[in-house]
Amino acid sequence: MSVVGIDLGNLQSVISVARNRGIDVICNEVSNRATPSLVSFGYKQRYLGESAKTQEVSNFKNTVGSLKRLAGRTFNNPEVQEFEKPFINAELVDVDGQVGVKVNYLGEEQSFSNVQLLAMYLSKLKDITAAEINGPVSDCVITVPGWFTEVQRRAILSGAQIAGLNPLRLVNDLTAAALGYGITKLDLPEDKPRNVVFVDVGHSSYSVGVVSFIKGQLTVRGCAYDQHFGGRNFDQVLTDHLAAEFKEKYKIDVYSNSKALLRLRVAAERCKKILSTNPQAPVNIESIMDDKDVSALINRTDFEEWAAHLFTRTEDNLRKALENAGMTVADIDAVEIVGGSTRIPAIKTTISNYFGKTISTTLNQDEAVSRGAALQCAMLSPVFKVRDFRVNDIASYPVKVQWPKTPEDEDTEIVAFDVNNSIPSTKILTFHRSEPFTLEAVYAQPDLLPRGTNPWIGQYTVKDIKPVNGEAAQVKVKIRLNIHGVFSVESAYTVEEKTVDEEFTNKDGEKETKKVKKLVKTADLTVVSQATDVPVNVVNNYTEKESQMAANDKLIMATEAAKNSLEEYGYEMRDKVTGPLSEYIDPSIKEQFENDLSAVVDWIYEEGDEQPKSVYVEKLDALKKIGSPVVERYREAESRPRAIKSLRDELERLTKEAMSGDEKYSHIPAQDKQDIVDRCDRARRWLDEQIAKQEVLPKHDTPVLFSRDINKEQDAVNAFAFPLLNKPKPAPKPEEPAADAEMADADKAEPTEDKEEQKDEMDID
Template structure:
């Protein structure tokens, strides 16, 4: 069974698997340890991950990124319109009430929701993993930002379901990093906790989490987020300044050309990475637009000045995290950083100065989150045994329940799960009602949510509520839960009544007696009708069916392309070889016709054969191989036959030499047996010479009469005949006679008689 952790990133994703008593980060099809988070659509198929990256510029209108940022959003969402729209060249549209994209796929306009796009990408990650572990992939843990709301988390879970993945947990990314940090530590304290600040500056957001560690346990104390502070914002700073410079210097406006803008963003990202390790970075872009090449130099000091408004925001999130955690800077024992953008020197300096201590480098900045997710998956999987380590995560946003005021209530709402409430968590609420009632779940502080996210979580109607027998309101217990994914639900409801029950108790004298006590007794389950932010199952089923069809179509296209490439490769390769090394091994009467057929196939592929069914390519290749394969086999036989013959002759000489040797280790073998070996070797030699002589008379272009496999069989027969004889063990030598007496036979007989008597006595003993 697979145990997989997926760090679902906005720019790229990392996959880790638990195996070989450890955690491995796996490579994709081009040997990269991170896969671009991109989905692209073409006239015949989809392109996912690395394949989509290669088309990011040429097919920009049908290539979609920022998949994680679109999760659970609507097209009218201010964040989508003001932020994400800048990074997606395609048309953003409404699909089933969600934000989606309109693209050209299979040469027709089609729309896909954000859930479908994420599912497509997860399917690609699933395929990468399956290929690496050579087995099926099912159970996984997926990381999401801690600031994700319920509707965003549900979108990722739905996408995983569509992709055929069983997501055991959606874990907050910095909680995963903290798990990977703590579970390997053997020096964690048992009493006073070790407080560690984890800082993650990724491609599109900035997260800080403060965790306390004791032996066998981590507890998240507080978190804070800047949802629009990441690597892409620093890239955009460079883009804006270089766009202005190019407009003045080269008289081009990249904002009027989408391809030029994408090329500049790619160059800006590369420039930022170079500046992280060097004082300056060159920027050279060939044919950015209007056949113009541009070049410039960016200094780190200039970059830091351009982005100063971003750097000043770094401390704000750190202060908020410390405030939520209830700790001071002096309480922090270590600072761990993850995320690619933490390599920017100014960010590292700001964070180090804030905490007054150097930044730790215990974790791999790019892979720590995926490794932690894989560990969490192993801990949840029944087939893996992992060191006991408890993870206490917390609720990011307080959740409240509201209801219509009734005569029995003074309040109309209650905060059920407050800020920093443990995840998962279950609570039991008590209501007094005489009739069915409805609860509405909402986020308590809408201002803290990402812009555009509706604070409403769900509506739950408690049915079948009736007064008690004496007409009083029934006491209703409602069970609410914040599950392991951070999703709220009403688990159930039931009524209870206070009844007098008789119990047997033991008194102080040790005697049994019956005692009457009042207890709350469950009297009946109540039906709960729920309405939540989850996508209806009918829609999920439609998405899953559509995804299955697209996967099958992609596989068929890839198989067709492979068949076409095989035909093309065979045509070129065989055409050259029959005029070269294979020339003597093909019948001259068909050689020219075969060469003509090969040329015809190659020309056909580049003409009407460019887009044909797989069966057509396979049929043409098979028809060519009817002639070509025997030619290749005759050539290979001509190459392998001498090697096989030499091997047989060497074996004959070796075995004959051993049989005729005067070596003491063969002295026990009878002469006639040695002669049998020599005769067998001689027969094999004569057979080989006769067969080789006959083969010499056969033209190279005809089927051989002597095959290398026949020679190998003869060699095996010689070895099989000689080995048992030559390996026959020597007989055990007879024991030497005892010369210490004058009458050995008499003594021996007497001794034997004594032995027999002794043995007989022994046998008679019971």
Template sequence: MSVVGIDLGNLSTVVAVARRGGIDILVNEVSNRATPTLIAFGPKQRYIGESAKTNEISNYKNTVGSLKRLVGRNYNDPDVLEVEQQYVGAPLVEVDGQVGVKVQYLGEEKTFTASQLLAGYLSKIKQTASAELKTAVSDVVITVPAWYTDIQRRGVLDAAEIAGLNTLRIINDTTAAALGYGIIKTDLPEDEPRRVAIVDVGHSDYSVSICEFKKGQLVVKATAYDRHFGGRDFDKVLVDHFAEEFKSKYKGQVDVKSNPKALVRLTSAVEKLKKVLSANSVAPLNVESIMNDVDVSSQLKREELEALMKPLLARSTAPIEKALSIAGLTKEDIDSVEVIGGCTRVPALKEAIQSYFGKPLSFTLNADEGVARGAAFACAILSPTTRVRDFQVHDVTAYPIKFTWETAADIPDEETELEVFGQNNAVPSTKILTFYRKADFDIEASYAQPELLPGQINPWIGKYSIKGVTPNAQDDFSMVKVKARLNLHGILNIEQAYVVEEKEVEEPIPQPETKEGEEPMEIDESAPKTRIVKKLIKTGDLQVVSSVQAADDSHMLAYKEQELAMTTEDKLVADTEDRKNALEEYIYDIRGKLEEEYAAFASDEEKENLRELLMKTEDWLYDEGYESTKAKYVAKMEDLMRVGGLIRQRYLDAQNEKKEKEMEKERKAREELARRAAGNKKPTQTAQSGEVGTGGRAPPPPPPPADDMNVD
């Protein structure tokens, strides 16, 4: 079973896995360690990740980014219409009560919700991870920004479920990074905590968490953020600058903002320029055929970049100050400042953060992969299949949550509102509320301070109906306990409701303990050994009917079926393209070899027949067969192999026979060398007698003279 952490980024996504005693970053089909967070739609299939990025300019109106910033949002939200539409090629529309897109797919106009789009992307991530790990991927931990609300977190869970993933935890980006930091540290204190500021500036947002570390424990004290401060905002400043420059320089021929594809080209170019300026004092910018067949060029110095970024940099310390204020700490209380996120490579931003704290920044974590590694650790902690060092994680919620209810008829002065989970409340956390009721009643949950929420997200979280309430045996109010919980995902649920009654119960009287060295006390056997006490006893469970901002069962079933159909179609198209490419490759390969390696193994008639068949197949492939089916490509390949395969087999048989003869020749040569070596071997001499061939014994006496010999 896999243990996978997914750092769901706005620009790209990084996937990590816990294995072989450590954390590995998985690569995608083109061996990149990060996959573009894009999904696009075409006439035959979807393009996801790398393929969507490759076709982004040519298929701009059907390409969707900003997936993590669309999920869980309403179409009328100004954050969506005024901000995200700038970064999404496809037109945004309302679908099933949430924001979605309208695209051309399979030759038809289709609409998809943000959760469906994210589900399609997660399906691709799942396939990539499965291919790399050679096993099925199911259990995952997914990271999200700390400012995500209940509906956004539910949207991610829905998307993961549609994609066939079992989400063990939705974890905040900075919390995941902090876990990755703490779990690898072997020098954490056991008493006084080490205070660390985790500063994460990514592609679209900026988050800061103030964390306390002890041995085996992480406590997030506070989190603050700027939802519109990141790499894409720096890019936008540069795009605006060069758009004005080119409009003036090329006398109206180049109005980048009037052409979406030109805007994409320029954005890609300024991303590269920004990276060059991170290490150099000046950088060129060149874009070929940006629009109207015009090539544009310019350059920018680092000081000019910093001047353009000045309004953004002025906001660079605000999230830090807010996080410290919520935590009740000062910058002097911070022991270390860990910075992560691709945008922290901007020298001016690093200098601003370092200047605020007055101490050197720390780069213990990988800027691009630290969050994914932390998510993989979180998954390993929760997975029953992996053993990992015990490490407790205590996170906090960003927004206070209140409950409201109607007054009971017989309790006119009852309070009807209560803040149950305050801002910075621990996550996970459970609270039990007590109500006195004679009949069923409803509770509604909402965010207590709507002004803190992103954009215009509806502060309403859910409605919970408590069913089955009746008067007690005395025809009076029943005491109802309601168990509310902020779970590991940071999502609110009413987990349980039940009735309790105060009853008299008998319990043993605790006996005094005898201390060491003391005489045991004499016990009065006639004294009572039990006592009657009053306790609250649970007498029955109640039904809880929840109505929350998440896709209902019927919609989820439809989304799953649609995702399965689209995934199957994508696979069929990919397999068909593979068979087509294999057929084309075989035609060129066998044609070349027929005139060279295979020439001696085919008759003239066979050659002519094969050449004719190759020509017919090639003509078909580039004409009516250019967009054929997988089955037809397979059939055409089999037709060619029935003829070409015989010739190839003769060639292979001849090669094998030749190889066997060479091996036999080598064997005989080795045997001949061994025989000669044995024949030329000289007798060995002994150290005792110096005689040859006697084995160390004295030689026999010489024969007598011939005259002395008796001859018969």
């Protein structure tokens, strides 16, 4: 069973697996440890991850990023329109009430929702993992930002389901990093907690968490988030200034050309990374637009001045996290940073100065979250044994349950799960009802949510309620904030108060009976839920479409591979038939074979460009029917001399050892040695005869002597000689003791009678 952790990033994602008593970050098909979070659509197929990255500039209108930021959001959401739309070149549209994209796929316009896009990308991550571990992938743990709401978390779960994954948990990314940090620490205190601040500045958001560690567990105390602070914001600062400089210097407006803007953003990102380790960074872009090449030189000091408004926000989030945790700077023992954007020197300086501490880099900035997710998956998996370590995570938003006013109720709402409520968490609400009723779950503080988020979580109707003895029934409703941070009504049931007789022994030792009132569960009730998850029928439809698209992708890739194999074979054989293979092909068919190879190459670039896989395979098989024997004759001519030399050397060695007077072979019978010599002679004669037959054959005829036959003969000789040459020496006979030797001499000298007497005496002794 696989144990997989997926750090689902906005720019790129990292996959880790638990194996070999540790956690490994796995590489994708081009040996990168992170896979671009991109989906691209083409005329014949989809391109996912790395292949989508190569399409990003040339096919930018059909390439989609920001998959995580779109998850669970609607088209009209102001967050989407203001913050995500500028970073997505594909056209955003409404799809089944969700934000999606309209792209050109398979030669026609098609629309896909954000959940479908997520499923496509997660399917790619699943395939990468399956290829690495050589087995199926199902159970996993996926990381999400702590500020994700109910609808966003449900979108991730739906996308994973469509992709054929089974998320054991959606874990907050900072919690995953904290788990990876804490579980390896063997010096955690048993009483006074060690308080560590985790700072994660990623591509699009900024998270800070305060976590307390004691031996065997971690507890998240408080978090703070800036949902619009990350690497892409710093890229945008550079993009804006470079665009302004190019407009003045080269008289071009990059913002008027989408492709030019995309190329400038790529260059800005590269420039930012260089400035993290160097005081200056050059920017050079050839033919950015209007056939103009542009260049610039950026100084780190200038960059920090341009981005000063961003750096001030770094400290704000640190302050909020401490406030939410109820702590001060003095309570913090260490500060850990993760996320690619924490490499920016000004950010590290701000964090260090705020806490008055040197920043710790125990964790790998790019891979810590993924590793922690894999650890969490191993802890949840029944097939892995992991050191006991408890994870106490918290909810970011308070959840309120409300209901219509009735005569039985004084209140109509309750905050069931408050800020920093632990997850998972279960509570039971008690109602008195005579008929079905409806509960509604909403976020209690909408102002804490991402802008434009609907605070509504779900509606739950409890049915099958009837009065008990003419009075309202007592109804228990079990609500839960589950391991994913998702709210649900687990069950509902009625209870009845009954009086029962209960025996007990009094202080005098006498048995007495008293009546005791007890609540007894009497019936389960039906709960009909309506929540923010994608409807089942829509998920099923998406799953079917994803299966069809995945099958099409595989067919196209297999067809392309078959075409490439045919093309490669045509070019390669055409050159070799007139070169090294020239002597090994029958002259009567050589010219026709050359013509056939040339015809295939020309055909591929004409009417053969878009043919079914079977056509390419059929043509390749027809060419190989002639070409393979030619290649085999050439390879035999190359390998036969080596095989002949190897057999001759072995025969010489065995003959020499059998005829030698070496002490280690002195125990071997002479007949056995002669048998070895005779067997070697037979092998030599066979080899000489076969070589003579082969030498008179033309090179283009089928060989009579193959290297495999020579190797087989060598193995047969060794199998005959080895047991004979390796016979163990017989064990030496034990020497007689000295006393026995003297007695033997005495026996020779004395008469038989005396010997008998001596024997009797010895027996007496």
